[in-house]
Amino acid sequence: MSEVTRVRSERQLRRERLRRTRAVRSGTIATVSTIVFLGAAAVAVTGSPGWPRVQDSFFNPEAFARAWPDVLDGFWTNVQIFLIAEPLILLLGLLVALTRNLRAPVFFPLRALAVAYTDVFRGVPTLLVILLVGFGVPALNLQGAPKDEVTLGVIALTLAYGAYVAEVFRAGIDSVHPSQRAAARSLGLSHGKTMRYVVLPQAWRRVVPPLLNDFVSLQKDTALVSTIGVIEALRQAQIYAASKFNYTPYLAAALLFVLLTIPMARLTDYLAARSQRRRGQ
Amino acid sequence: MSLLTIEDVWKDYHGTSVLRGIDLAVEAHEVVCLIGASGSGKSTLLRCVNLLETVDDGAIYLDGVEITDVRANADDVRKRMGIVFQAFNLFPHMTVLDNITLAPRKVHGVGRAEAEEQARDLLARFGLSDKAAAYPDRLSGGQQQRVAIIRALATQPRLMLLDEVTSALDPALVTEVLGVIRELKEGGMTMILTTHEMGFCREIADTVCFLDDGVLLERGTPEQIFTDPAEPRTREFLKSVLDARRI
Numbered sequence: 001m002s003e004v005t006r007v008r009s010e011r012q013l014r015r016e017r018l019r020r021t022r023a024v025r026s027g028t029i030a031t032v033s034t035i036v037f038l039g040a041a042a043v044a045v046t047g048s049p050g051w052p053r054v055q056d057s058f059f060n061p062e063a064f065a066r067a068w069p070d071v072l073d074g075f076w077t078n079v080q081i082f083l084i085a086e087p088l089i090l091l092l093g094l095l096v097a098l099t100r101n102l103r104a105p106v107f108f109p110l111r112a113l114a115v116a117y118t119d120v121f122r123g124v125p126t127l128l129v130i131l132l133v134g135f136g137v138p139a140l141n142l143q144g145a146p147k148d149e150v151t152l153g154v155i156a157l158t159l160a161y162g163a164y165v166a167e168v169f170r171a172g173i174d175s176v177h178p179s180q181r182a183a184a185r186s187l188g189l190s191h192g193k194t195m196r197y198v199v200l201p202q203a204w205r206r207v208v209p210p211l212l213n214d215f216v217s218l219q220k221d222t223a224l225v226s227t228i229g230v231i232e233a234l235r236q237a238q239i240y241a242a243s244k245f246n247y248t249p250y251l252a253a254a255l256l257f258v259l260l261t262i263p264m265a266r267l268t269d270y271l272a273a274r275s276q277r278r279r280g281q
Numbered sequence: 282m283s284l285l286t287i288e289d290v291w292k293d294y295h296g297t298s299v300l301r302g303i304d305l306a307v308e309a310h311e312v313v314c315l316i317g318a319s320g321s322g323k324s325t326l327l328r329c330v331n332l333l334e335t336v337d338d339g340a341i342y343l344d345g346v347e348i349t350d351v352r353a354n355a356d357d358v359r360k361r362m363g364i365v366f367q368a369f370n371l372f373p374h375m376t377v378l379d380n381i382t383l384a385p386r387k388v389h390g391v392g393r394a395e396a397e398e399q400a401r402d403l404l405a406r407f408g409l410s411d412k413a414a415a416y417p418d419r420l421s422g423g424q425q426q427r428v429a430i431i432r433a434l435a436t437q438p439r440l441m442l443l444d445e446v447t448s449a450l451d452p453a454l455v456t457e458v459l460g461v462i463r464e465l466k467e468g469g470m471t472m473i474l475t476t477h478e479m480g481f482c483r484e485i486a487d488t489v490c491f492l493d494d495g496v497l498l499e500r501g502t503p504e505q506i507f508t509d510p511a512e513p514r515t516r517e518f519l520k521s522v523l524d525a526r527r528i
Contacts, residue, residue, distance in 0.1 A: 011340060012291075012337070012338040012339070015351055019351050
């Protein structure tokens, strides 16, 4: 094949010029329509009768500045919970998914346990899991059981999200075509080696987008551990809001969560688009 | 005026040209057969005609109207052509009848009763009447490919593009698909097809075009191309195909 060095014809140059002007026109239309839409939304909100009240209690710059350092400080706790819980969830989810895939009869109790776990923890609201673990485990007075709220929060989130992630992994494993497994087994690879070298690497690529989606959701749900006494972003905002009767600190906390989740959401989109391209060929 | 005119068409992929200035005119009722090695650009040319690929230079005209115009509506152009792929691409969640009537009903606005009647006529014509209610996975490869051809035919296209339609089939099933194409030719359908079946190409084509590395190197009647090719590359290609057949 030859490198493209040819001179484009007059017709092609005209076509490319036309394509460019059309691209510019599309861009202009998009920009204008966005401005009009945002303008209309702004007018509708700021023109509402209650706007001065809302502006004072939700968009108060002084309250924002006053609460910001402490909310930011509390948010660091959210980030820590998230960073510790995430790998634990991945591990738990993968283990449960693999357990559910064990076929030998001797593993029946393990398999039953895994099924029971996913059924129960997907069914119970996350908030309820956090409350039960947060208040129930310390009450047991067990030797060595954690009493620290952050640790308890991490455990509760891991239990709640592990069930979802296990199902995501299982769907990914099941989505690898059976002929792949047959090919690997026919080469003499054991069930475990088939999983490790053939099935999981293929499954992994497919589950990354839905996993990231679950983690975006986990980032927000770290706020739920405020209910068992962890002083994180939401709790800090609550403290300020309660003392000054101004809701702006909530807005500060919301802003922090959004700033954390947006990059994750974009990464998810990017990975999903990439795997789409790969498969689309 | 030719039904389809391809004028100096270029197509680039990743910095290399896979089509390098293709010129080709197809008259109404003509059957044009594209031959050439894998990677010679046969399929790409069909995809350009169907606007699945945008050309990087040159122009394609259907009934005298430029379809490669930036302002042309690709859907409107495709409505007037049928394309059939190597891999059938039937919709697995629909019955044979629904596969065939989907485009007539949803694109061309034909009523369900009329569309189904036409579909049943076509199925009868190609010996598939008993498969109307079946799902594609219940059919053999040859049957699936015949349904795919019927599906393309159901919109009454001006032109049919057949891209290696027998390549995924085992020899016993090739015959029945070729029979369908033969029948189409008798019905006067204009077709461009790419194929590796040289015997069939020789039988059915009005014009044979040999593509080599993105260039339409030689064209002529089947007699001329298969018995007395002018280009050494054509001779080489035909010899390699014959050798492969002998093994």
